Amino acid sequence: MTAITASPRQGGPAPLLLGMTLLALALGAVLLGPKLPLLSQPHASSYDPDRMVLIYSTLPRLAMAVLCGAALGASGALLQQALRNPLASPTTLGIDAGARLALGVATLFYPVLLGWGRDIVALGGSAIAAALVFALSRRQDFSPVSLILSGLLVTLYCGALAAALTLVESRYLASLFVWGSGSLSQQGWQPSADLALRLAVVVLPVTLLVRPLGLLDLGEDAARSLGLNVSALRIGALALAVLLAAFTTSAVGVIGFIGLVAPILARLAGARGFSTSLGAATAIGALLLLLADLAVQLAAGASADFLPTGAVTALVGSPVLLWLLPRLTTRLRKDAAADPAPSRRSGGRHSPATPIVVLGVLLLALAACALLIERAPDGSWRLLAAADMADILPYRWPRMLAAAAAGLLLGSAGFLLQRLTGNEMASPEILGVSAGATFAMAIAFFVGGLPSPAALTGAAAAGAVLVLGLILLLSRRSGFQPERMLLAGIALSALLDAVIGVLSAAGDPRAFQLLSWLTGAGFSAEPVSALASLILAGTALVLGLCLMRWLDLFQLGQTAAQALGVPLGLARVLLLALVAAGTAIATPLVGPLTFAGFIAPHLVRLLGVRRSGAGLFASGFAGAALLVAADWLARTIAFPFQLPTGLVASLIGAPILLWLLQRRAA
Amino acid sequence: MAPRLRHPHDPRNCAGPVFGETGQIASRLKAGAAASGAMSPAALHRRAVLGGLIATPFMLRSAPAFAQPSRIASLDFGLAQHLIVLGVPPIALTDAREWDKWVGEPALPAATVDLGTAFAPNIELLAALRPDLVLSTDFTAMTEAQVRRVAPIANMTMYSEGGSPLPKAIAALRQLGTLLGREERAEAYIAETERFFAACAERAKPFRDTPVLLLSFIDPRHIRIYARPGMQQDVLDRLGLRNAWQSEGLYWGFATAGIERLAGIEKAVILADYMPPDVKAVLERSPLWLSLPVRRGNGPVRVMPPVAAFGGVPAARRLASLILDALEARLR
Amino acid sequence: MSPRTIAPAATADRGFVLDNVRFEVDGTPILHPLSAAIGGGQVLGLVGPNGSGKSTLLRLLARQTSPSGGNLSFGGRALADWGARDLARQIAYLPQHPQTGIGLSAREVVALGRYPWHGPFGRFTPDDAARTTEAMVVTGTGQLAERNIDTLSGGERQRVWLAMLVAQDARCLLLDEPTSALDVAHQLEVLSLVRRLAHEGGRSVVIVLHDVNMASRFCDRVLALRGGRLVASEDVHRFMTPECLRAVYGLEMQILPHSTHPAGVAVPI
Structure with missing residues (x-):
């Protein structure tokens, strides 16, 4: 605990305790002072409500x-x-x-x-x-x-x-x-x-x-x-x-x-x-x-x-x-630096394209399931009839596509972030960007009267950008140290949680609306927005691909990457900006908590993909597959209830992840 | 494809008078009819498939023309109550399964399809039901964008900043009557409601000096206290009864507090519209609760049958009856 | 070891010039103002007791940190003015604890050394591939090419990293205790390789070494630090004297002649 005791006061904690005790006594006197005489009153007047x-x-x-x-x-x-x-x-x-x-x-x-x-x-x-x-x-x-x-x-x-x-x-x-x-x-x-x-x-x-x-x-x-x-x-x-x-x-x-x-x-x-x-x-x-x-x-x-x-x-x-x-x-x-990273099994006996092809096929299969397998109004499972397609698909495919786009964005953002920080636990959900988006929506809810959905999405994007700017600004002094940024994200998320707690404890039913968005319950998409987010996701993947060389070098450790001529500061800013932009686009689609950005890169690593370019794609595909599956299950398993997509994604993703980690450890 | 209408009562212009003039309604009606017409050609196959499962009596009425919306879904309990008293019960309702638990009366037809939770209504199911109109409030405004792809939306918010809910609810009922071509029925119900409240006020005369405390228990330590400007307060006003809790609450008409906050209230009849199962046992062992003046003077809390806490005009009437029943029962 | 001769590195070396360079952390001096010239196609050993500032000096040369004061130049230009990739074409640096858990094959790691030449967007040319292969041949890591670097032994892994530095084709290699985790056999293997890279390839090597006898055997010159101050900058033969060693380590040592150590072997008395 050297860093904390760097400037310890002399004389131990006694002065602090004394000070706090005095302050507590003072506040207590203000609160209780006028009432204390009540205690000594005779029993007869014990019905005094005070x-x-x-x-x-x-x-x-x-x-x-x-x-x-x-x-x-x-x-x-x-x-x-x-x-x-x-x-x-x-x-x-x-x-x-x-x-x-x-x-x-x-x-x-x-x-x-x-x-x-x-x-x-x-x-x-x-x-x-x-x-x-x-x-x-x-x-x-x-x-x-x-x-x-x-x-x-x-x-x-x-x-x-x-x-x-x-x-x-x-x-x-x-x-x-x-x-x-x-x-x-x-x-x-x-x-x-x-x-x-x-x-x-x-x-x-x-x-x-x-x-x-x-x-x-x-x-x-x-x-x-x-x-x-x-x-x-x-x-x-x-x-x-x-x-x-x-x-x-x-x-x-x-x-x-x-x-x-x-x-x-x-x-x-x-x-x-x-x-x-x-x-x-x-x-x-x-x-x-x-x-x-x-x-x-x-x-x-x-x-x-x-x-x-x-x-x-x-x-x-x-x-x-x-x-x-x-x-x-x-x-x-x-x-963190002194910790020996665990040794990894030598993966990659297959061509780097194999996992991408496998994930791509899986993604397509899941998309087909999501579009075609449904629950009848009486609750039974069935295949979507050809005659109903024109009626039903217009509501279904944008949702599926938006889920896929969000998955692509979050999966690749998570991959970038984990490679960038060298930390397997990093994920866009905890960068604080999602929290920023949610925070802005909360403010729109509770301060700005009742906003329209478009205004809410705008607020979410503004919040994400604002938080990103703030995090970049705060961590500029530390040279954009990724751990520092993650921890700042934690603090922000905690603050958000606290604010929502204060606002909602009073019982305002609007807390409901915020909550529904937080869990991704109100997930929906229209054709235009779904296509737009897919295009944005594709763009983000291509941009990410341009930065792959840097990411490859980050694998050697930041020291070695710097020694090889990577401009660390610039590389971090660009990669983080890409991560934040991807998160900001995906967050209004499926809510802030999908864990796709956390789970997808792990799946990719466990599949044995090593190179950054292949990893980026595989992670994006894995994220998309996860969210498409989640969207499908969210619509069908509890029919007629639509479960929150993000939640279903984490519910199916987390056990898979734990199982895979367990298998690797064994 | 589905129509994309902006209803005049879009959440953004809800701050002023809640309901638009007749001209707006007429134009909205036309738009709604046009929209329904546009959807209909490709449609009725699926109708046939679903018919056997979810056929309801009023479905037949909807078949001949789309002039007046008759297949109506609701995202709100209060507006569903209005649909029922106008004789056009909702074909689908969010959280319909909870109706008996939290609303009670008027009875919801058993055929009403449950659309899932209010914040994530099942859009595909809604689309399959082919509603002509979906009723919504600001509370569910977030889902309107997706619902609007299926059917036009009428937003009739009864609980919002400024003003109290009962007049807004009456206006909403009147507007809904116009929208559905059932003006007479709406006016008749409103007139009947006025007579009902007048009669209730007469019934309430003996209790004029008995303040009433309307509560909902959250847990053994916390309560919601119904307060101005809420539907509960409006009902007490109509009955000429006094609310023992005089502070203002949120615009939903309640304040959240610890039970000890009741210590300042000398005398009141305590009525709760809800009490979780674990609360009663704890309360009756709580020295503070037992020594509260308001508890000492009036005996245990009386828990009323379910009544919609944020409902429409029928909920107000039901609450009035329940309050009077409880007060009269206490006298006996 | 491969018998192949080592091609000279591609760039010219005009070396480092340090002029009153100092480094401090929170006001505590780690390196006192230090002036020296470093470079010139030889193996320079950085020695000194623990905490003497060896690694800090090396990190300053590698521009992993910047000095708190003084002027530090390389090749006639202030070190700070070099572009990141330009500098990486001149100077290759091997940290004391290279990253583990990388998950790449040895060949993939070595190929990453070509980054300063092809940059973030350039094509990985056949020439890059050839130099990668050559670096692996020179360092005797060719047979490890397809192995995952995390599964290699310490000595093998260190040679792969050296191969990456060779592929980087820099004139100047900065090595921070490259042998600290190795047994004697592997220490000799790695240091022989380093010496050949310098002498046959015309590179300059600055190497932090713990063991003064390894410095005696493999270095041409020695720069000794103690308490953040320069106490000796000598030809290895003149460094390996009881007086010099006493000044550095504060310990009486005897220098014994030895067949493989031209400058002799130091033994504490």
């Missing part, structure tokens, strides 16, 4: 804030220490999102879920999400950047699934929104007492792990040579961290970023050694959430708006992440 609110709402709420904050701070500290990763936290590793999705599913299909049942569901979701993140980043030896990128992917994936569920069961939307954005509102002491009990169970095992975890500061090998079973230790620490986070999520919902920021603040404040920083992170987490909630309560007193605390912490937390990134990336890069 007194009841104080005893059964305000005070338990503060207790809940302290408990949740402490649990999240400790969870983040455990994760950061066990993974030796300064960006690890329940939020960034998808643990929150997993619990949120699991509880969402449970709420929809089994509404009466109380007590430990809720905790077990939350725990299951968190554990599965965490396992998925580790499975994804294992191949890169859990390098910090790939771990965070996997975490973001899983978070986005879970978010999309949860959103799709709420679209089908619309009535529960409000409850999922409120719960997803972490409201600390309380009506009694039972929930905080329950949470305290659960946290108490975890305290003992955590204390047992403090000293062994401290040895990890020496490095994994040294710790092992001191007689530590590093893998077992890690698994234990991760399990405890997941427990802490899942209990919290189960009690109040998702409260983002406390688990990330508290341990970092602890170290910045000069906490040294794991036992100190764990204690400090726990205390800082508690105080942070307490402060945030006091501020929210004071603000809510002034206005009548409903403002969930979790959404507020995320809103504040994501800019903090942006601010921290420049201070963390040096270390992240170093680690």
Whole structure:
């Protein structure tokens, strides 16, 4: 954690803790001061509503804030220490999102879920999400950047699934929104007492792990040579961290970023050694959430708006992440460079054209299926009758074509980005460009009255371009370091999520509309726009092909590429601009979350395509095949429901990918 | 190919008076008729295929002429209610499967085809049904571009910024009547509604000093409180009843809050239009809930039968009856 | 090793001139102002203890980083003024840890060395192909051509990278500890190749070496750094003296004569 402790304050975290405590006391005095005399009133006047609110709402709420904050701070500290990763936290590793999705599913299909049942569901979701993140980043030896990128992917994936569920069961939307954005509102002491009990169970095992975890500061090998079973230790620490986070999520919902920021603040404040920083992170987490909630309560007193605390912490937390990134990336890069990349099986015994031909044929076959195999109005499967073609195909082929175009664009953009960054976890979804497009649409929704679809598409494109410009500007100083840009994209996505959380927690049904677009549910296309996007996709492929020589050289590593005369800055800008343009065109078509840009390049690599030119085409074809298949299934499997295309794409793509990765590992 | 009409009530000009003048409607009607005519030649084969499956009584009426739209699909529960009371029930409706759960009355014909979710209506299914007209609101404006390829759209938004929903709903009903050539039926229903509300206001007289709190439970900790300017508020106004919650809400007519926000309310009858299954048990153990003045004075929450929260004129009437039923039941 | 003679590189070499070149990170000097001339068709060893700034100096020469101050020129022009591909035709650089996990065949990697000559849009000509083949013959990597570079042994992989540098056809090779991961046999193999590339091909080689005896055996001149300062710039025979080595390593060493090391072998006392 050298980069973080580069300028630690002298004297440890005590001054910070003292300052935060004083501030909390001051805010608490403002909030509670006038009401405290109520506590000492005789029992006879206990029907005083102010007194009841104080005893059964305000005070338990503060207790809940302290408990949740402490649990999240400790969870983040455990994760950061066990993974030796300064960006690890329940939020960034998808643990929150997993619990949120699991509880969402449970709420929809089994509404009466109380007590430990809720905790077990939350725990299951968190554990599965965490396992998925580790499975994804294992191949890169859990390098910090790939771990965070996997975490973001899983978070986005879970978010999309949860959103799709709420679209089908619309009535529960409000409850999922409120719960997803972490409201600390309380009506009694039972929930905080329950949470305290659960946290108490975890305290003992955590204390047992403090000293062994401290040895990890020496490095994994040294710790092992001191007689530590590093893998077992890690698994234990991760399990405890997941427990802490899942209990919290189960009690109040998702409260983002406390688990990330508290341990970092602890170290910045000069906490040294794991036992100190764990204690400090726990205390800082508690105080942070307490402060945030006091501020929210004071603000809510002034206005009548409903403002969930979790959404507020995320809103504040994501800019903090942006601010921290420049201070963390040096270390992240170093680690990423030192990580030995996994050896690859020598592929490519066949001609480079073979996979392209195979994918092309697959694409055509899927397109034929998408056009011709349909569900009859009574739900049975059938072949489209020749007599109906003139009636039905005009609605079907533009959609299919637009899906193919979006797939081509995203697949090739993902390929370019993964080659450019040398990171297998990179994908256009997490570059922030999609988030920018969505952000602009959200603003159009909530600020600009009710926009027309054309205005929305325009807003999406403007947002994508704006974010791209911003990212380029921000990362110009670092020489357009790709990791830096990806991390900025993460922060942006998180900010977007937080804003949507705040806007929608108030229950505005327009949140629905945004959500439907987020999941790609409202996917449609008209003949002209479909053809236009196909032409644009073709153009992007040709432009990409022109830059292939550079991409080939990037495979040798950026140092070698530079030594061979590649103008690194220019090459990065051009390639990134191409990626962003492709994403900006594809995003309004199918929504921001298809994962085609993530999955397609992997498929291509697993097929053994090595040269960049062939890879670009193969990846584009794979993306197109994925989205065409997704479009077909989205229209047919849940007939008459049309599922979100992007979601179906990730649902069919992710298992294929995991299976392939597993096969390679074996 | 499909007509591409811009309806005069495009979402962009919805801020002013919601509904256009008769001239606009007439021109729209002509356009709609022309469009339907343009589609018809290639069409009826598929009709024949589907006929056996989705035939509905009013289908026959649609066959002879396209002068008046009669095969109508709706993307909105409230507008579907209007279609039903005008005697032209929708042939297709988004989220139709949820009607009984969230709307109840008037009953939706069983033959109504479910078009899927409101934000992703199944366009191919809609096209196969050959509607003459599709009703939409600003809430579903995002899907209008694709729906317009199948049939002309009439956007009749009842919940929008500025003004309260009930007058807009009445205007929408009147406009729909004109559009369908059922002006008399619309006017009759509106007149009947006025008489109904007058009678209800009479019925409500004994409860004038009993404030009413209309809620929808989100979860055990959070509620939606129906407030001005909403349909629920309009109904309370018509009945001459007082809403115990006096702050304004969103233009949809509700505010979201934690349950503790109810502490300031001294006296009110609490009526909920929805309560998730896990809420009741938690509430009745919650010390805060049990000690709220409004709960202490009035006993447990009364949960009403389903009534469309953002519905049309029939929903307003149903809500009025349900409120009065609940108040009268409480007296007994 | 292939017995074939090595063709002279295509470009003329007028070498590096360093004039008070310095480099610092966050105000901490890594290299103190340093003046020297480097070049001239020989093998120059960069030696010094850990953290002495050897690799930093080499990265400055390769323009992987730019100096914090002073003038650094190559071939009579400021190094910063060179176009990226023009420079790559003159200077080839092999980083200490070349990328792994590339997934290309050895021949494909070597062919990438032709980039400075054909550029992003130019055709890969038969001449490019011929030079690729020749580079592989010269470095004895011909039989590895179709193997995936990730499946090669360390020594084989290092020779493939050297072949890529040869295919690059640059006058000047900058090598950062090319033997650090190799066993003795492979070290000798790679360094012999480097020496032949310099002496038979008329290239200049600047090579960072850890092992002073390897420098003694394969280098013509030695440039020694300590604590970011230049402490010796000598002919290898004059460098291999107890006084010089003491100045560099702060250690008493004895120089023993040796048949394969004309400048002798250093042994700590």
